Every structure is written in structure tokens, then in C-alpha cells.
Amino acid sequence: MAKPIVAIVGRPNVGKSTFFNYIIGEKKSIVEDKPGVTRDRIYADTNWRGRDFTLIDTAGIEPKSDDIIISSMREQVEIAIEIADVIIFLTDIKQGVTEVDKDISLILKKSKKPVVLVCNKSDNFGNTNNDIYEFYNLGIGEPHAVSAVNASGIGDVLDEIYKYFPKETEANEEGEVIKVALIRKAKCTENLHLQIRYLEQIE
Numbered sequence: 001m002a003k004p005i006v007a008i009v010g011r012p013n014v015g016k017s018t019f020f021n022y023i024i025g026e027k028k029s030i031v032e033d034k035p036g037v038t039r040d041r042i043y044a045d046t047n048w049r050g051r052d053f054t055l056i057d058t059a060g061i062e063p064k065s066d067d068i069i070i071s072s073m074r075e076q077v078e079i080a081i082e083i084a085d086v087i088i089f090l091t092d093i094k095q096g097v098t099e100v101d102k103d104i105s106l107i108l109k110k111s112k113k114p115v116v117l118v119c120n121k122s123d124n125f126g127n128t129n130n131d132i133y134e135f136y137n138l139g140i141g142e143p144h145a146v147s148a149v150n151a152s153g154i155g156d157v158l159d160e161i162y163k164y165f166p167k168e169t170e171a172n173e174e175g176e177v178i179k180v181a182l183i184r185k186a187k188c189t190e191n192l193h194l195q196i197r198y199l200e201q202i203e
């Protein structure tokens, strides 16, 4: 049965890992005492409304220095476009729309992949934060307010991605194809660190 792939993309520090960990931690038990298992994990199988899917935190390819931030973001988004059925584009409502967010949006729009736009750090649950309206300017649809630390709004985002999952009758032997795509991508990249992490995860 086809297992949809959902990739989280976004600038460093918007809360991708917090969001990822909340979703996978909520859905399956994670062995916390194994060093690195939770924190360094970049993909995990989980489910929503009875449908299994694979969630990928593209944080594994985040740059550690500012000068390569843009090229690394592009690489991150391109990998997500290549392997994902649905992309969660995470932004930070406290910081507002940045130039990198605009850059990512342009690439995502060109790809025609389904994208769910999320404004993380909307911590005041129940209060409409007017800062969210700015995110409509990215031109990729309705922004969804969430707070990954407070675990609010996340169900709505999962409902949204669920709408884009391929119908189960369209199932094929997707799992193997994805592994091959990941290996190929990992081999192509010049980022050795990323290669190692991807290969570790898929073995």
C-alpha cells in the first residue's frame, strides 16, 4: 500500500524539529534513552486518521553557517519536492515573512506540489494573531497557525495534508522507489554530513 511522504521544509529555527518530534512522539513510542535517536531522527513513520505516512524533517541538511543558508535551503526544498507527496512549509509568525521564506515559496510554487503553509510559534491559542495575514502574500494559500511547543493547531495541519494523500487504490510499491530516490539524492549531494545521515536513516 502506498505510504505518502510528507516533508517539512523551512528556515533554521522556525521549529521544524519541534513540530516533527511532536507529531511522531504523539503517534509512536520513541526510545528516548538511545543517544541521538530522537533528536537526530530525520524521518519516521506515523499515521493520521488511520492512514500511515512517512514524515521527513529536512533539518538534517541545515547549514551551520549563515553564508550558505540560501543554497542549502534550495537544496532542502528540492529534495523535498523530489521525494514528497505533500510539503509542509513551516514559517515563524514571530519573525514574520523573510526573504528566505519568499525564496522558498517561489521554488515550491513552480514545483506544483501540494504545499501546506504553517505559521509556527502562534503561542496564544484562541487569539487571532493579525500577523498571520502577511503570510497570504507568499501566494501559496491559507496559512495555518500552530504552536509546536504548546501542541496547538497541529491536528488541523494533519487534516490538511491528509486531503492531499493519494487515494489508497492508487497504491504501488512506493516504498522501494522512495528508498532509491533517497539514496540517489544522498549520493548526488556534495554535503558529506547529509549523505551519512541519510544513509544511516535508510539502512
Ligand code: GDP
Pocket: 010, 011, 012, 013, 014, 015, 016, 017, 018, 019, 059, 120, 121, 122, 123, 146, 147, 148, 149, 150
Ligand atoms: P528548527 O531549526 O526549524 O528545527 O527549529 P527547532 O525545532 O530546533 O526550534 C528552534 C527554537 O524554536 C527552539 O528554541 C524551540 O524551542 C523554539 N520553538 C519551536 N516551536 C515553537 C513554538 O511553537 N513556540 C515558541 N515560542 N518557540 C518554539
Ligand code: MG
Pocket: 016, 017, 018, 059
Ligand atoms: Mg531542526
